[in-house]
Amino acid sequence: MISVLIITNYFPPETGAASNRIFHLAEGLQKHNYKVSVLTPLPNYPTGQIFENYKGKFKSSSIENNITIHRLWIYASNSKNKLLRLIAMLSYSFSLFWFFAWNKIPKTVIIQSPPLLVAFTSVFFLRSKKRKIILNVSDLWPIAGLELGAFKKNFSYKLLEKIERFNYKHADLVLGQSNEIINHVKSLFPEKDTFLYRNYPDFIVPEIPERAGSKGKLKMVYAGLLGIAQGIYKLCQELDYTHVQFHIYGAGAEREKIQTLISNNSELDIIYHNEISRDKLHEALLSYDLTIIPLLNRIYGSVPSKIFEYARLGLPMIYFGGGEGESIIKDYRLGWVAEAGNYNDLNTVISRVNPSDLKLNNRNRIIKIAIENFDFDKQLDALIEKV
Template sequence: MQKLMIITSYFPPEIGAASNRIFHLAQGLKTDYDVTVVTPLPNYPTGKIFPEYKGRFKVKTCENNISVIRLWLYASKSKNKFLRLFAMLSYSLSLVWFFMWNKIPGKVIIQSPPLLVAFTCMLFLRSKKRKLILNVSDLWPSAGYELGALKDGFSYKILQSLERFNYKSADLILGQSHEILTHIEKITTKPQLFLYRNYPNIERIGVSETIGNNTLKIVYAGLLGVAQGILKLCKELNYNNAELHIYGSGAEEDQIRSFVEKNKDLPVFFYGRVDRALLHEELKKYDIVIIPLLNRIYGSVPSKIFEYAKLGMPMLYFGGGEGENIINDYELGWVAKAGDYKQLNLTITSIDNRLLTTERRKKIQEYAYKNFDFEKQLRSLKKWL
């Protein structure tokens, strides 16, 4: 069987869209390839090496017939940009060491971002005998600039140079959105381009019976990072006819806990991080799920859209871009302009609880399984590899 390697910065037991995406990709490819995943020691989103991996420099395991090699890195979630840079650089150095002492197969899928990690792979693995496939899930450095994490200057131009090098060095690029592929086409026409959405591969479960409460029960589940802006959502939401329930972990976790403790008169509840399977059951308790982004990020299409649709959950999307079009085109819920909390609250007020029926949930789920088919997309991808 032909060998294939996937190099990623995120992989289970880490949580999040990036981890789930690569896991499902590896699972889907293992029937046709001998798959090896190279990834750092688990540390996301806590910024600390998970207890069972502490003190290890390399861990090799076989998980679900996939060889998983975990390499050392300096883990950190510090706001200090130099520490964050060193964390990425440490994994890049581990990868260079790994490349020196191990035979790398003829097909390699490389996750980007992080941009520096992807650059290391593209630089050291270039070969006429090897096919490099770049899996682009977000556009860096432009996404970092839109989030306010990066400023236009010398370092930003360096990152743009790395970005261009990565695209031009790839043989095939997988982009999660049309915007990503359009952006890449403006830089280079060398690689083949393939739209690879973040469709989840989850077992179909029955939708819940709706309760029809007068109060709209809104739930958010996922990363509590800067991009999502959940702390600001807690502060800006109009609670006159709504509750907010939060699941997850990340950079804003402590601040959100503090906000909930200090505002016990508000109907906002925080449950922390829960297992994904349990979360799917928990979501059934609520009327709608909210998918917010603090700012509209060009190229970004949150994978939660596809996952929640397969669960039959109506959505309130607050992020702009292609995600907004998907919600509207497939009648998955409501949209509000990214960053406009006044419009968000007006949209929430306009939602008629009587329309949140079991039949509507079943319709959403039917749309999802018809149009967001992981296996169909994977079969198409295999023809390009």
């Protein structure tokens, strides 16, 4: 039995795309007869506070679904203060160094990036000719931070670029969740071994119930992180509610601003449902006409995992973020595309949605496309063969 260690910043019971992606990878490898262990911080995302069941602990180890999980101490914070965020990352890096010093590390290690500093710590201390380092890159930092306005091209940015290149250079294999990520890595290290590893979901495809279309307004839903990159607060302000009722599920930095906006503007047809479990969310999503996948700014390398999850649910999508995600929506005919950042175009697209495209036959068509093209097991088999 081959042992593999996965190092990640996010893991259940935390929610979100990153947590789900790593959980499915760990579970999939375990089912393929790998002995899987996971290194992750004590749960704290997205609140920035250690979850109640883990408070006061320096370390927590458990075996769940035959996977050994080591949860390490972190100074948890989701503060906008860059220094506090840096301290949080450095604290987890310190915990990783402590773990590496006192524990035997498997010959195969999968490291999640970003965060860059955590990935750097892992690559720096574990790189060895006798060990295979697999770097799983889900977003291109620091480029993404620059496009989001979090960074400026100064000394700190150049330092992060050097860290990024160090991580790629010393990885034996780089997994990228988009072709843009793969192309970026290849532009820096043309001979680097890479593999396109999308964030495909792994759940049983539900039976879509026959349902009557909404009378009057379309019921449009957003579910996920209410962070700066998604721009849900601005979206709430810019939508034309003549044709749509907007439903929101999730938590994050913009939640309070969104709730305040709703309470102070009763004319906005917005309903906030808080955050619910993934299973309950899947069930709830089936009752909506369509969903929206927005990004405040087009982020090079980013392909929202919601595309693949919603396709498996048969949920028609409006994509409002540009880049590679836009191409996937168009190529597989999964819904509609509005020009990134153009809210007038978005409102026009919504007003022109044909109700016939929301019916059961089209939803089943989308599910069929997802089963044929976004299959988690086939992708994992190809990755295992490569590894």
